[in-house]
Amino acid sequence: xxxxxxxxxxxxxxxxxxxxxxxxxxxxxxxxxxxxxxxxxxxxxxxxxxxxxxxxxxxxxxxxxxxxxxxxxxxxxxxxxxxxxxxxxxxxxxxxxxxxxxxxxxxxxxxxxxxxxxxxxxxxxxxxxxxxxxxxxxxxxxxxxxxxxxxxxxxxxxxxxxxxxxxxxxxxxxxxxxxxxxxxxxxxxxxxxxxxxxxxxxxxxxxxxxxxxxxxxxxxxxxxxxxxxxxxxxxxxxxxxxxxxxxxxxx
Amino acid sequence: xxxxxxxxxxxxxxxxxxxxxxxxxxxxxxxxxxxxxxxxxxxxxxxxxxxxxxxxxxxxxxxxxxxxxxxxxxxxxxxxxxxxxxxxxxxxxxxxxxxxxxxxxxxxxxxxxxxxxxxxxxxxxxxxxxxxxxxxxxxxxxxxxxxxxxxxxxxxxxxxxxxxxxxxxxxxxxxxxxxxxxxxxxxxxxxxxxxxxxxxxxxxxxxxxxxxxxxxxxxxxxxxxxxxxxxxxxxxxxxxxxxxxxxxxxxxxxxxxxxxxxxxxxxxxxxxxxxxxxxxxxxxxxxxxxxxxxxxxxxxxxxxxxxxxxxxxxxxxxxxxxxxxxxxxxxxxxxxxxxxxxxxxxxxxxxxxxxxxxxxxxxxxxxxxxxxxxxxxxxxxxxxxxxxxxxxxxxxxxxxxxxxxxxxxxxxxxxx
Numbered sequence: 168x169x170x171x172x173x174x175x176x177x178x179x180x181x182x183x184x185x186x187x188x189x190x191x192x193x194x195x196x197x198x199x200x201x202x203x204x205x206x207x208x209x210x211x212x213x214x215x216x217x218x219x220x221x222x223x224x225x226x227x228x229x230x231x232x233x234x235x236x237x238x239x240x241x242x243x244x245x246x247x248x249x250x251x252x253x254x255x256x257x258x259x260x261x262x263x264x265x266x267x268x269x270x271x272x273x274x275x276x277x278x279x280x281x282x283x284x285x286x287x288x289x290x291x292x293x294x295x296x297x298x299x300x301x302x303x304x305x306x307x308x309x310x311x312x313x314x315x316x317x318x319x320x321x322x323x324x325x326x327x328x329x330x331x332x333x334x335x336x337x338x339x340x341x342x343x344x345x346x347x348x349x350x351x352x353x354x355x356x357x358x359x360x361x362x363x364x365x366x367x368x369x370x371x372x373x374x375x376x377x378x379x380x381x382x383x384x385x386x387x388x389x390x391x392x393x394x395x396x397x398x399x400x401x402x403x404x405x406x407x408x409x410x411x412x413x414x415x416x417x418x
Numbered sequence: 419x420x421x422x423x424x425x426x427x428x429x430x431x432x433x434x435x436x437x438x439x440x441x442x443x444x445x446x447x448x449x450x451x452x453x454x455x456x457x458x459x460x461x462x463x464x465x466x467x468x469x470x471x472x473x474x475x476x477x478x479x480x481x482x483x484x485x486x487x488x489x490x491x492x493x494x495x496x497x498x499x500x501x502x503x504x505x506x507x508x509x510x511x512x513x514x515x516x517x518x519x520x521x522x523x524x525x526x527x528x529x530x531x532x533x534x535x536x537x538x539x540x541x542x543x544x545x546x547x548x549x550x551x552x553x554x555x556x557x558x559x560x561x562x563x564x565x566x567x568x569x570x571x572x573x574x575x576x577x578x579x580x581x582x583x584x585x586x587x588x589x590x591x592x593x594x595x596x597x598x599x600x601x602x603x604x605x606x607x608x609x610x611x612x613x614x615x616x617x618x619x620x621x622x623x624x625x626x627x628x629x630x631x632x633x634x635x636x637x638x639x640x641x642x643x644x645x646x647x648x649x650x651x652x653x654x655x656x657x658x659x660x661x662x663x664x665x666x667x668x669x670x671x672x673x674x675x676x677x678x679x680x681x682x683x684x685x686x687x688x689x690x691x692x693x694x695x696x697x698x699x700x701x702x703x704x705x706x707x708x709x710x711x712x713x714x715x716x717x718x719x720x721x722x723x724x725x726x727x728x729x730x731x732x733x734x735x736x737x738x739x740x741x742x743x744x745x746x747x748x749x750x751x752x753x754x755x756x757x758x759x760x761x762x763x764x765x766x767x768x769x770x771x772x773x774x775x776x777x778x779x780x781x782x783x784x785x786x787x788x789x790x791x792x793x794x795x796x797x798x799x800x801x802x803x804x805x806x807x808x809x810x811x812x813x814x815x816x817x818x819x820x821x822x823x824x825x826x827x828x829x830x831x832x833x834x
Contacts, residue, residue: 173670190679202679205702206611208630215633218598221541221605226552232543235536238673241614282489282688290696294809298688306682313684317521317621320495324620343611349804369701376804378795378817380745380787382754390834391750391783393440393821395574397717397830402570404487404719406503407480411593413487 189245246357252328253352259337301342307359479689494522499585503718507770510588521621537676540605551593563587565663568814589768593641620673626680660736661766688740695807708736708789709815721826725779736790750783
């Protein structure tokens, strides 16, 4: 583009930025640094030169603040964008029984194959890990955000903020993370420290598994043994004829 | 001859054709062999007005997406699988491209479609579909693979099918505007480090993406293999993030929110993070590491002609660049032979490979192993288990072994 050369590169992301104050005590400084390095490609972004200046094509409109607010529902770990309102564990329990328990179980244990929301603490390193809100999720804001964004599954975007706060409080309480007196609001939810918060490595270490492109005598002759075969498992739907729903096969 | 006359003659011809076909089908069925004509050769075929939007031959009715009923309690948060056993070449037909929904498939009226770019930008943007399509566009061929492709095969060989072990992948030509073009248009700020892409499905499915990738090669696409993106793939607009796990290629895209930190959404914690054997987890594992699989023979496509010549063929790909080479083993990985790469070898794209094989009729254990341009070599399942544990969910890119039996049957097996 002709105009590109005349426009100074937008300076982006100074390496080593101090953590935003809103994340203090919520996201460890080391985690925040990893996130920033990922976002900027370890600072490579500072060398990015836009091909065109802002507004170059002048196509489209500027959304109004109301339009932006209407679609901007995401809540990051510092709780920015959480709306006013609050909800108690007791209010959440009532709502959960009527709107949620049919899929998630009365105590968040899961039902009919739908996800468990509680339990599983201490199971993650074992042979049957149970990933629940309590055992797995690193930030409580994700719970608020996902209920608000997607639940109830069959009728999304029907809950009011106070109801989302109440359900958040109840599910945290089910997991023993907060007491029955906890009141969820924009201040308290980001401050809940989730038990598994520090077990996430946000920096992708892969590839961690390496093979070598050996061509000849890569294993001792006769050492190759079949350890499992899918042929007799009985788990495979038919791949001919109409779509196989496997009803009547017991599976 | 007048126009009307000609039209009625055509109609007459079509009618004769129908009668002839009906009359001859039964009588001739037993003697269908050269040099006798088959019924369709003795009749006038269908006209150009009979099928305004084409479809496969009725004899291809088995070639469809299929799902595994026991994987999910509900079909609106489930996956269907591409029939790779009938996948010719590197382009996945739009009707066969695998599906993964998190809250069902919305049906979007393009007249109501809006794309919003907001957050940490100088100049927020709201675009209609027509406005979006006025921006300079590009067209690129890339695969999209669900990181759970092969999830059932982590603990053991479980599904005796190529479709179900490898079919959560598809490859298409995606046409749209580069995401960098729109981000330049909006104007970034010094702390614009991340982008949250979210969809207009019921769950507003969303993923955080690092700015450096967004400015590199991502596409806001409306075209898929020469036509409008299918509803299953995000009609009217989806995000294409070349080489990265399927779910970040957000479908039914409606908002790109620019921010300074990731949002840590449900789809980047509860789902799509990788729990390891030691109880720790990997938070962000976006790129799909190199993988390959033999698509013929496979459990669905046995060796039906007895001993003799067969061409083994398959697909290889890498989320980190181009395929460098593919090696094929006939003895369970003791010895490997270099395969031929056939057709275009494009970055972050399916690559077809072939290997000419004269089968002696004895049982064989056949495998393919890809090396990509970074030098990464596709690992064995045993190598994968050492880091990931025995039963994780994501990123099973291990070498697939097909057991060929003396009668030509092919089974999915795992080796010591």
